[in-house]
Amino acid sequence: xxxxxxxASAIPTIIIDRDANRLxxxxxxxxxxxxxxxxxxxxxxxxxxxxxxxxxxxxxxxTPEGVIHRHCPNGLRHIDVPITIEGKHLAxxxxxxxxxDDDTVDPGRLREQAxxxxxxxxxxxxxxxxxxxxxxxxxxxxxEFHRNFVGLISxxxxxxxxxxxxxxxHKNAREQLDEQQRYNxxxxxxxxxxxxxxxxxxxxxxxxxxxxxxxxxxxxxxIGYTDQDIAQPELAAVYRAHxxxxxxxxxxxxxxxxxxxxxxxxxxxxxxxxxxxxxxGSLQGIIGSATDLSxxxxxxxxxxxxxxxxxxxxxxAGDVIGIVGRDFRYQxxxxxxxxxxxxTPNEALALRLEDHFLPESFKRLRASMLQGxxxxxxxxxxxxxxxxxxxxxxRKDGSTVWTEMVTTPLRNEAGEINAWIGVxxxxxxxxxxxxxxxxxKEQAESASRTKSEFLANMSHEIRTPLNGxxxxxxxxxxxxxxxxxQQQYINVALESGKSLLTIIExxxxxxxxxxxxxxxxxxxxxxxxxxxxxxxxxxxxxxRRGLSLFSKVDADVPATLLGDVGRVRQVLLHLVGNALKxxxxxxxxxxxxxxxxxxxxxARLRFSVCDTGIGIAKDKLNDIxxxxxxxDGSYTRRYQGAGIGLSLVKRIVDRxxxxxxxxxxxxxxxxxxxxxxxxxxxxxxxxxxxxxxxPNAAHRILVTEDDRLNQLTTQRFLEKLGYDAVVVSTGEExxxxxxxxxxxxxxxxxxxxxxxxxQTTEAIRADDSLGPGQNIPIVAMTxxxxxxxRERFLSAGMNAYIAKPVDMKELRNVLLEVMQGETA
Numbered sequence: 055x056x057x058x059x060x061x062a063s064a065i066p067t068i069i070i071d072r073d074a075n076r077l078x079x080x081x082x083x084x085x086x087x088x089x090x091x092x093x094x095x096x097x098x099x100x101x102x103x104x105x106x107x108x109x110x111x112x113x114x115x116x117t118p119e120g121v122i123h124r125h126c127p128n129g130l131r132h133i134d135v136p137i138t139i140e141g142k143h144l145a146x147x148x149x150x151x152x153x154x155d156d157d158t159v160d161p162g163r164l165r166e167q168a169x170x171x172x173x174x175x176x177x178x179x180x181x182x183x184x185x186x187x188x189x190x191x192x193x194x195x196x197x198e199f200h201r202n203f204v205g206l207i208s209x210x211x212x213x214x215x216x217x218x219x220x221x222x223x224h225k226n227a228r229e230q231l232d233e234q235q236r237y238n239x240x241x242x243x244x245x246x247x248x249x250x251x252x253x254x255x256x257x258x259x260x261x262x263x264x265x266x267x268x269x270x271x272x273x274x275x276x277i278g279y280t281d282q283d284i285a286q287p288e289l290a291a292v293y294r295a296h297x298x299x300x301x302x303x304x305x306x307x308x309x310x311x312x313x314x315x316x317x318x319x320x321x322x323x324x325x326x327x328x329x330x331x332x333x334x335g336s337l338q339g340i341i342g343s344a345t346d347l348s349x350x351x352x353x354x355x356x357x358x359x360x361x362x363x364x365x366x367x368x369x370x371a372g373d374v375i376g377i378v379g380r381d382f383r384y385q386x387x388x389x390x391x392x393x394x395x396x397x398t399p400n401e402a403l404a405l406r407l408e409d410h411f412l413p414e415s416f417k418r419l420r421a422s423m424l425q426g427x428x429x430x431x432x433x434x435x436x437x438x439x440x441x442x443x444x445x446x447x448x449r450k451d452g453s454t455v456w457t458e459m460v461t462t463p464l465r466n467e468a469g470e471i472n473a474w475i476g477v478x479x480x481x482x483x484x485x486x487x488x489x490x491x492x493x494x495k496e497q498a499e500s501a502s503r504t505k506s507e508f509l510a511n512m513s514h515e516i517r518t519p520l521n522g523x524x525x526x527x528x529x530x531x532x533x534x535x536x537x538x539x540q541q542q543y544i545n546v547a548l549e550s551g552k553s554l555l556t557i558i559e560x561x562x563x564x565x566x567x568x569x570x571x572x573x574x575x576x577x578x579x580x581x582x583x584x585x586x587x588x589x590x591x592x593x594x595x596x597x598r599r600g601l602s603l604f605s606k607v608d609a610d611v612p613a614t615l616l617g618d619v620g621r622v623r624q625v626l627l628h629l630v631g632n633a634l635k636x637x638x639x640x641x642x643x644x645x646x647x648x649x650x651x652x653x654x655x656x657a658r659l660r661f662s663v664c665d666t667g668i669g670i671a672k673d674k675l676n677d678i679x680x681x682x683x684x685x686d687g688s689y690t691r692r693y694q695g696a697g698i699g700l701s702l703v704k705r706i707v708d709r710x711x712x713x714x715x716x717x718x719x720x721x722x723x724x725x726x727x728x729x730x731x732x733x734x735x736x737x738x739x740x741x742x743x744x745x746x747x748x749p750n751a752a753h754r755i756l757v758t759e760d761d762r763l764n765q766l767t768t769q770r771f772l773e774k775l776g777y778d779a780v781v782v783s784t785g786e787e788x789x790x791x792x793x794x795x796x797x798x799x800x801x802x803x804x805x806x807x808x809x810x811x812x813q814t815t816e817a818i819r820a821d822d823s824l825g826p827g828q829n830i831p832i833v834a835m836t837x838x839x840x841x842x843x844r845e846r847f848l849s850a851g852m853n854a855y856i857a858k859p860v861d862m863k864e865l866r867n868v869l870l871e872v873m874q875g876e877t878a
Contacts, residue, residue, distance in 0.1 A: 065186050065196075066150040072143065083130070083151030085181045090128065093171045121197065128167070129159050130185065133193070135200045139212050147204055149196065155187045244424070246380050248346075251330070253339040256280045256297065268323065268344055270315030286314060296325070297340060304329055310347070322347045353472045357385075374457075374478040377464070382407040382420065385473065394457070394480055396450030412454065415445035422461060423474050444481065456485040516558055521858035523551055525767030528862045532774055546594050555859065567705045574709065579619030581659065582607045585644050588626045595634060602641035603634070610648045612657050615732035621706050622730070626661065628699040629726050633665035636724070640666030651731060662727040670718040678716060679704040703728070753873070756797040757781045758788040758814065759835070760806045768801065768835070768860070775866050785814030792818065792827030799872055804836035804847065811836065812850040819851040831872045835860060 069078040090096045124132040133149040153159075159182055168178040188196070242249055248265035252258045258276050266273045271284060281290040292311055300307045306328045313323045327342025374394050376387040387402045395402065395410065408416040422441050440462040446454050457478040464473040530536065531544045585605045596603035626644065633642040642665045651658035670678065679700050707714045707728045718724035755777045759765045765781045772779040780797070782788050786809060788800065800818075804811035815832055818824060833854045834847040844855040854872050856865060 065152045065188075067200075068148040068150060069137070069145055070148065071145045077145060083185075085128075085130070085185055086151060088181060089171070089173050089178060093173075096171045121201070129153070129157065129182075131157075133197060133200075135197070135204050137204050137207055139208050147200055149200060152186045152188055152193075154193070155189050157187070248344040249342070250276075250344070251339060251341045252280075254301075254337055256282075256294065258284075259339065265344060268313065268315070268321070268346060270317055270319070289314065296327075300327060300329060300340060301337075313344075352466055356466065357473075372479075374476075376402075376476050376478075378407055378423070378474045378476060380472060382423075394449075394455065394478065395447060401450070410447050412446045412448065415447070418443065419445060419459070419461070423463075444485070447478070455480055456482045519763070520551065520555060521860055522761075522763035522767050523859070525764070525771060525860065525862075527551065529767075529770050529774065532862070551859070567702070567709075572705075572709065574618050574621060576616060576618060578614055578616055579622075580614055581611055581622075581646055582613070584619050584623050585626065585646060588623060588630055588644065591627065592630055592634060596642065599634065599637075600639065601634065601637060603630075603643075604641070605644040605646075607646045608648055611646050611659060612648075612732075615657060615659075617730070617732045618710065621710060622661070625703050625706055625728060626663065628703050629663035632699055632726075633663050633667060633724070637665045637667035640723070642666075649729070653731065656731045656733060658729060658731045660727055660729045662725055664723065664725040666723040669720040669722050669724055670716075671720055672718075675716055675718065679714070700726075753798040754778045754780065754796070755799045755801060755869075756788060756791055756795075756830075757801045758783075758785060758806070758811070759801075759803045760784065761803075764803070764858075771860070771862050771865055774862065775869070777869070785809035785811065785817070788814060789817060789821070789824070792824050792830065796826065797830060799869060800830050800832045801835050802832050802852065804834055811852075812847065815851045833868060833872060 066080050066083050067078075068076060068080070070076055120136045120138075122134040124134065126132065130151045131153060132151065135147040135149070136143050137145040137147060161179060164179055164182060165175050167173075168175045242260075242262040245262060246264055248262065248268045250258060250261040250265045257278065257280055261273060261276055263273070266276060269276065269284060276284055281293045285293065289312070296307060296309055296311075306326065308324065308326045310322060310324050313321045315321070324345045324347055325342055326345075327340050330338045330341045332338050372390060374388055374391045376391070377385045379385045383406060384403050387399050389399055391402050392398055397405075402410070408420075410416075411419060422443065440460050442458065442460045444456060444458050447457050449455055458481045459476050459478045461474055461476045463471040464475055466472050527544055527548050531541065531548065536544065585607060589603060589605055592603060630642060630644065642663065645662045645664070647660045647662070649658050649660050703726075704714050707730070710730055712728055712730040714726070714728040716724065716726045755772055757765065757768050757772070757779055759768060759781065760783045765783070769779045769781050780791065780795075782791055783806075785802075785806060788802070791797070792800070802811040802815060806814075809817065811834060818828060818830070818832070821828055831853040832851065833856060834844075834852045835856050836843070836847070836858060847855050854868050856868050
């Protein structure tokens with residue numbers, strides 16, 4: 055309706071609540087939208103002055119009560135119509151941004167205002183000329199329509215409000231009735247006092263567990279029967295005589311009688327009963343209670359016998375000792391309660407037990423105490439021993455204190471609980487320390503999770519473009535048309551890319567050491583070959599910098615050892631990289647020496663990296679192996695680097711059981727050395743495994759990858775390996791392809807828009823309509839390479855896993871293993 059009015063008059067209409075939130079609105083005024091709202095100062099002026107009532111307009115016209123005419127500083131007019139329900143102003147309907155047909159606007163003032171706010175003067179005046187103009191008769195008609203519309207809203211809202219109130223009241227009454235009935239049933243069964251109800255014919259209509267226990271019969275054997283059915287004839291006659299007297303005399307009747315249960319146990323019982331009438335005054339029957347006096351007499355006697363002993367112990371105890379009866383009131387409390395809670399013993403005895411505890415603590419304490427003799431409670435368990443729990447108690451001044459309370463049931467000769475003894479002590483300081491420890495632990499765990507998530511995301515984002523770079527370089531390397539120089543350049547680029555990947559892995563590796571998830575592999579290796587590999591990796595960089603890079607391996611160093619060559623090479627890569635970085639001229643030398651070992655059968659090797667670089671000040675050497683440490687903050691800008699290399703070196707060497715050291719002279723060079731022990735005798739390094747047969751060219755592979763560069767890389771890899779590849783961009787497209795075509799293998803990227811790789815895999819495995827495609831081997835090809843990622847993908851239904859950036863040889867082997875069923 056508001057939109058229709060706007061189309062007819064071009065005047066915006068808005069409904070706002072009392073907090074100025076828009077509930078309904080049409081398009082804004084073109085003048086306000088194009089000019090005033092776009093300038094902060096103009097917008098602020100509108101908000102500040104736009105609400106000024108137009109007193110002259112209100113007096114000049116017959117304005118209905120509550121309607122406000124407003125005149126903004128820009129000359130525009132607005133009208134507010136209040137929306138009320140039962141006299142309460144809940145919202146307003148605003149009729150905005152128009153002019154009367156007899157309003158005049160000063161062009162000079164408008165031009166001055168346009169210049170002040172930086173508006174185009176002619177466009178500003180033209181927009182004012184386009185502002186809707188209405189006659190006062192038109193405004194009165196529109197205002198009358200708005201008032202009728204507001205009245206309709208108010209009446210409908212009032213009707214809805216009253217209906218909602220009636221429904222809510224009915225619902226609340228029903229819930230209260232149900233709650234009261236549940237409460238009465240629970241209370242009846244929870245009370246230790248025996249309660250019964252029988253009609254005017256003497257037939258029992260209901261009773262609680264305590265009454266059933268008193269007469270020695272289950273409730274179902276009592277309800278629906280009379281005293282003649284459940285008691286000896288002489289006792290039934292006594293009960294009937296008292297009932298008749300009660301009907302005749304009314305009031306409350308109390309008497310004592312002997313009760314003999316089914317086991318012939320005799321008890322002296324006091325009955326208290328009254329006549330029960332319905333709301334209309336009609337007689338319904340008798341409601342009463344029965345109290346076993348013998349139990350109380352025994353309890354009274356035993357309590358008297360032990361009272362002095364209790365008092366002697368409790369009065370001199372540092373902890374608070376209290377005896378709580380079955381009415382949940384203290385029968386005794388030791389003087390130390392004043393030190394714990396601020397109450398004197400007499401003040402504490404005058405209060406209910408629940409007055410000493412916060413509601414939740416008292417609820418747990420009561421449940422713990424009642425479990426000793428009542429069935430049907432949630433989580434009921436035997437309460438044969440003392441229970442130790444922690445509660446929050448309320449002090450006299452309103453403050454709270456944590457206490458540890460040991461609650462022990464006190465039983466009579468029959469084994470029934472008739473009271474509890476509780477011993478409480480203040481543990482507030484201990485709880486405060488525990489809270490601080492928990493908070494610190496949670497903070498540390500949160501920081502660890504944040505770091506792990508950051509490292510995982512960083513690894514993924516870097517590995518994805520590296521996959522395209524590595525892939526294209528590998529494709530160029532396999533091109534038979536490149537010359538020797540070009541092949542060398544490609545090889546250097548590949549090695550440099552691998553070095554970059556090593557740096558990324560080092561960052562992740564630092565996290566693995568922090569979380570204890572770093573892994574080590576033991577296999578035969580050649581120390582000399584490991585050094586050659588490192589030299590080759592930096593040869594081009596050394597030449598570019600005009601440095602001499604060489605190595606010296608002593609003749610007595612064994613040709614083959616057993617150890618983790620990857621970790622040894624990782625340490626050397628860091629040390630040589632650092633040496634080259636901080637050596638402006640001269641040389642860098644790697645040396646390997648065999649030194650005396652204290653253990654028989656072990657070869658102890660000392661690896662050293664020596665340079666003629668800038669050196670390190672003596673006072674900085676102690677911090678050089680700390681994470682992210684720099685000798686000088688300016689080095690970060692001058693030489694680059696994150697300062698994690700030497701920290702990782704030390705952690706690796708420590709885990710390998712070795713030692714690392716450093717000697718340096720400012721402007722005189724640095725030598726970093728580490729010593730490791732390896733088994734002196736081992737098998738020769740095994741030759742490479744024989745080549746696996748080439749794939750059948752007929753095999754078809756479906757590739758699901760959203761990144762275009764990685765699509766091209768993977769497709770070219772597969773074509774080079776002799777496969778027929780089909781590439782799609784989403785998991786949904788992969789499922790549709792499997793539905794209409796047959797493939798031998800599905801290569802699945804994990805992180806994709808829409809369905810990710812894991813969701814797509816689960817959908818394929820669950821879709822019976824795919825036929826053979828449901829069980830197609832799936833290889834995860836992903837930049838997710840953190841610890842646990844491989845296991846997560848395999849558990850989702852994938853058959854194999856390969857991390858980006860992808861090596862073509864590794865891809866070939868994985869695909870062959872999948873087709874031969876050798877992967878997990």
